[in-house]
Amino acid sequence: MVDAREYHERTNHSPERIRSDSFSLNQANKPRPYKVYENLPRRSLPEATRSPDEPALAAIATSNAAPRAGNDPSSLDAQAIHTLCHYATGITKELEIQGRRMRFRAASCTGKLYHIDLYAVTGDIDGLDPGVFHFDPDTGSFDVLRDGDYRGVLARATGNQQAVSDAPVTFVATSEWWRNAWKYRERTYRHAFWDSGTVLANLLAVAHGNDHQAMVVTGFADDPVARLLGIDPAEEAPLELVPVGSGDPTPDPLPVETIDPEEAPLSQNPVEYSLVPDAWRQSRLADGEEAKAWRERFHVSSERAFGRHDSSDAEMVSLDPVDRETASGRPVWSTIERRGSLREYSHDSISSQQFATILDRALRGMPTDCFAAETIDGLVDCYCLVHAVDGIPSGAYQYHPNANVLERLGETDRRTAGHLALDQPVVGDAAANVYLMADIDAIVEAVGNRGYRVAQLEGGIGLGRLYLATYAHRALGGRGFTFYDDLVTEYFSPRAANQTPMTLFALGKSAR
Structure with a gap:
């Protein structure tokens, strides 16, 4: 497996590499910018509200999980879940450009290829039964992957990280590699974090603006999360967890049976760029204990150790x-x-x-x-x-x-x-x-x-x-x-x- 430093070096841009690159885009093979499940039930949640009225400059200016000082955390309901997903990855405007109707997402994405997906793993929320859901930005609805409260699976994968263990909902951000690799090839692994970062910046801003506790969890066992979502990391992989809300302890983990939801092909002839999933695999954590130990390595380091x-x-x-x-x-x-x-x-x-x-x-x-x-x-x-x-x-x-x-x-x-x-x-x-x-x-x-x-x-x-x-x-x-x-x-x-x-x-x- 490729080391992160080697991956970075092999995907560096230089004038010489750009000049010698003969790659051209195959427009006929361009992937669809969202996934379509063909055999899953769907849930429509109450329409996203245009809250919060909190100024954006205040909502983004936080480096901790807590909502604004002195404010009690707000409760989460089905409409809040939809609002968070809509303003993170949903379609926020449609414009006519050169005679074509163009749909634009809430967050920027390299090449407007929109390869980042959001999943919600919920407990019993007002207006929404416990389950594992995929947010479909094309329709604004939620695909139902699993019924039941699977939050304990995520808590165990993180080594019982406090925010995940106490959140009524944890979002999982993933990248479906080919949707970005069509244009950017091996550099897609970098873009996975750039583009999930812009999505999560919005998600955190909306959460904090609505007085919800929210943070990004990067230390978790990867394979159990992928299994829970029914995705194959060779094609789509989990990147980050974002627990939102507090005061709802997770139950013991439910057994996770294998699911293989049928997804419509993204394009006629997807191309595999093996360096991308290989770079992801080399950074996996095996289980919750390893995730906990990895976080501790950060906690005993200083900024000086990071250059x-x-x-x-x-x-x-x-x-x-x-x-x-x-x-x-x-x-x-x-x-x-x-x-x-x-x-x-x-x-x-x-x-x-x-x-x-x-x-x-x-x-x-x-x-x-x-x-x-x-x-x-x-x-x-x-x-x-x-x-x-x-x-x-x-x-x-x-x-x-x-x-x-x-x-x-x-x-x-x-x-x-x-x-x-x-x-x-x-x-x-x-x-x-x-x-x-x-x-x-x-x-x-x-x-x-x-x-x-x-x-x-x-x-x-x-x-x-x-x-x-x-x-x-x-x-x-x-x-x-x-x-x-x-x-x-x-x-x-x-x-x-x-x-x-x-x-x-x-x-x-x-x-x-």
């Missing part, structure tokens, strides 16, 4: 994000519905307070099981290329969230910014580019191959929150991009010489 960088004595630019009272009040639901993927940027500058607020709210750390120790708040560092932000000189910077400062690393220019981003000049047109970067060697050395998942996921959730923080501002937009991995590292060196980019987000004002 992150503190500030130095270089030139600093202090940032001044707006406070809650004066920040944009655009609600979570409205922000998710407004979110797009900006295609053309003007060279107009954005305000330093807008930029500071976006970074501050989006990059406070994600609520997860493996960052429970006080010494760890993440695996990634943030680097910025600033082109047009009022009061901040153009240049390359490292952003330090705890101090809310930019540390100047050097010069930059728009042409170089576009070159780093896979020679996409539009990236250089943006007001700023935000790279989230991690030391893969140090992470794998400290916590094994599964740590690579967490680093990519943290980049993905950061990307999703950057989308939400940007689109919470009326005049701003943004989009995620890919990049030449090693050129980005070289550009931010010597500071980032040990780190490689996880995700890239470009933000600014529209040219239209």
Whole structure:
């Protein structure tokens, strides 16, 4: 099996690899962007509500599982389950583009291929009997995979992790590989965590905005979860668990009989890219005890062990994000519905307070099981290329969230910014580019191959929150991009010489 470090190296983009690549897309073989079960009953739940009215900038600014301070957790019912799924992976708008009716999902996805699915494993919820359900974004209904309360299976798979053991519902995010590999081939394993990250950023925002406890659980035994969902990891695999709510202890695990639900073919001739499921398999955990031990490896480590960088004595630019009272009040639901993927940027500058607020709210750390120790708040560092932000000189910077400062690393220019981003000049047109970067060697050395998942996921959730923080501002937009991995590292060196980019987000004002 391929090591995470080897996988990452083998899927790096470089100018030489891109120039020599003769691959072309087969449009006739393009997979359907959602799955269709042919033999399962369906449940229609009450229509999603447009709550919460909590501002998006407040809802995303949390690094722990608890709802807002001082608020009692809200109860979960069937409508709440539908609302969470709808604003995470559902269809939020339809537009006519060049004579074609296009449907857009709540969260961004590489290539608009939408390979991330959400499953809900529930107890007895008002309006919904216990069961294992698959959310169908095409119809907004739920496919019934199993009847009965199987939450104990997930609790055992996590080593009885507290949030999972106490949640009335736990969502499982998966990737159906071919739906992304059609275009991106072996790089799909990275995209699985980028794209599940944007989905989970929305899910967490809606949950926290509605005062539900919610966090991401990355430490669990993989095969029992796949068996519970009736999926084959060679084709579709579980990525993360998200327990939502509290105060409903799980029962003892039910026996899990094998199911093989019939799924309609995604396309005429699916192509297998074996490196993708192989990279997933090399990071599996065998059982709950191994999952618990893996989390402990995080808890005894420090940020220094993961290759992150503190500030130095270089030139600093202090940032001044707006406070809650004066920040944009655009609600979570409205922000998710407004979110797009900006295609053309003007060279107009954005305000330093807008930029500071976006970074501050989006990059406070994600609520997860493996960052429970006080010494760890993440695996990634943030680097910025600033082109047009009022009061901040153009240049390359490292952003330090705890101090809310930019540390100047050097010069930059728009042409170089576009070159780093896979020679996409539009990236250089943006007001700023935000790279989230991690030391893969140090992470794998400290916590094994599964740590690579967490680093990519943290980049993905950061990307999703950057989308939400940007689109919470009326005049701003943004989009995620890919990049030449090693050129980005070289550009931010010597500071980032040990780190490689996880995700890239470009933000600014529209040219239209």
